Amino acid sequence: MNQNKNAIFKSKTIPYLYLLPTSLVLIIFIYYPTIKTFILAFYRSNFILGTRKYIGIENFKNLFTGALAPGFIQTCIQTLVFAFFVVVLGLGISMFLAVLTNEKIKGAKYYRLLLIWPFALSPAVAGTVFSFMFNPEVGVINIFLNAVFNIKPGWLTNPYLAFSVAVMAAVWKNLGYNIVFYIAAFQNISKDPLEAAEMDGASKFSKFIHILFPLLSPTSFFLLFTNITYSLFDSFAIIDVLTKGGPMGQPPFMDNVGLTTTLMYKIFLDGFGGSSNMGFAAAETFVLMIIVMIIAMFQFGILGRRVNYDV
């Protein structure tokens, strides 16, 4: 049947009119700031002095050559490592927990509720909770470890441990969000293939690998993207509260900036901290944008084709 696409709207202008509010919001809050940021990257702009001077591509040049470059490159690399762990652990753990809550057990409803709860907290609160827990002297973790094993790891002072704690906090904070989507996905999965598999005597593990995992792939695909953006952008408050971007790693490659300095955090430091240059921060923002675009293209181009939408 050949549908008339304009069947609902008699006038040609009406559909555009309905699009107008959304477009306005997008233009004002997304496109306009993006373009302004891009333009700002070609200026030297000090927040305190209120200066603004066109300097061409110097900000971009300073990202990759000169004294400030090693810090930027180290930040980019550790940002990607941070994102990798947050996304992989975040999706893995939440899928595992969601599968468990789907078991027919007493009080499953309450488990689900409790698992969703961390999502209701702001990242700053999550950071505070973790900084209390992992405080080397008075945190519950070290009180326990000290009592049982007689050790007191410097969770927030050892660079690798601090990095792990930041990853854990970021994963934990987003678990609720992921679990909600997985639980919702389970509601839509037909029971037939599972029951058929059960009759054939499939183990729980093979049921998960061969049936649930593929059926969950649309949700996983969606969550993959939201988790990547979350790990790149929303970890700011957690880092700020937990480690302030420190501590520094070992030479020769990891001693240019603190190991938990993510690109988002560095943008803030360079734009508003020290002797501010908002243009330099804007150039960094632009690079971050490109990283996100590459990841998104890779994701939709390669992974997108392998998602199983047939249920």
Next chain:
Amino acid sequence: MKKFVIALLMLSLSVTAVFAQGSNESGSSVIQENAPIEISFWHIFGDARGQWIEDRVEEFNSMQDEYHVTQENKGSYRDTLQASLLAYRQGSAPTLVHVAEAGSQAAYDSGIFMPISDIGSFDTSDYIEPVLNYYTINNKVNSIPFNSSSPVLYINTDMLVKAGYDKNWTPKTFSDVITSLEKAQAAGVTDAKYTDAIHAWFFEELVAEQGGYIYNNGNGRDARATEALLGGEAGLNVAKFYKDLSDNNLLAWTGKVEDWGGSDNIFTNEKAMYHITSTGDINVISAGAEGKFNLNVGMLPIADNSKRNGTVIGGGSIWLTKGHSQEEMEGARDFILYMTNTENMVSWHKLSGYYPVRKSSVELLDNEGWFDTNSLQTVAFKQLLDTVPNKATAGALGGTVYDHRTYIEEALVKIINGQSVDVAMDEAIKLTNAKIKEYNSNF
């Protein structure tokens, strides 16, 4: 078409409604005849110290009816300065702003402030010289000193005595510190170590004690700084001090830079024999030591074979923004002189531990017998009053103070982790120079 017009109208209405809330409130600010002139003061103190400011404001308001001062806590130094800058650019700047010592050059360069000494003539000779020196820019008293402190050496004398020293002995040089720590450890005091917050402020102070400059052009005081020296030889001496401490297992720190509370805890929990921190913490440290160990306070140790030059003042001062009527500026000046008068600085000192910034306040405290019952404070005052007034002790002036502090702290961490002093300090200089170049290109 009619629908289109209606929809468009609705939309424009809703859009204007959103933005309407941000419109100005000029209607309500019509100044009446004979009403007192409004003066606003933004500062960083929220606790008992904020209450102290509020009390002084109320006193000042009730003393006269020409001016009416309002005060507001705007959060950290950074938040307060940023809020003031934005307010100024929108035409509603506060009259008086509390600015950190390290933010002086940036605030000066921002162009929103004017030297307070341009407002009539008033006597500043009562302010303690090294304090006033910091806030004198281009030979003009630029802002009025308020909360001021400098670091001193805190000593656990119980450990010292076990090492075979007299309880009143204090180390004079870096070597004294290291030797006495080694002796204490040899005597079985395994926790005999040195600790501080790993804050570049201490590094700067130890450089100033040797007369070293952080920046060229007379520490940024003769002309705008164009190059980082980070103390030169003096800086290397200080960095080497940290290396010696670390190499000989005589350094205790939390692993976190600028960890004020953490280093205080190390010292008050008897995990260190020496601790360098602000005079403003005397009350905190004394309370922490009480019932545990005997505490003494000494002057900062200096590099071997150098002459004691004195310390730089830390803390904040009160700045006057541009663009107000002569009456308002005079009122603002009078208020701030009232808030920092002799008696008020005495009560400020007793409350907060900050130095009273006036000589007459020190005399008053002395006459009251304050130093007899608070003998630990005496050393701090002596260190401040003995300071040789010169460009090293006036403190480094630059728009990149927060940058170089970060880089120095990073260098110290690298040195503690085993990197060579020269390489780490060279890197810090290189990075600071990049920031200086960047900053100076704004002009």
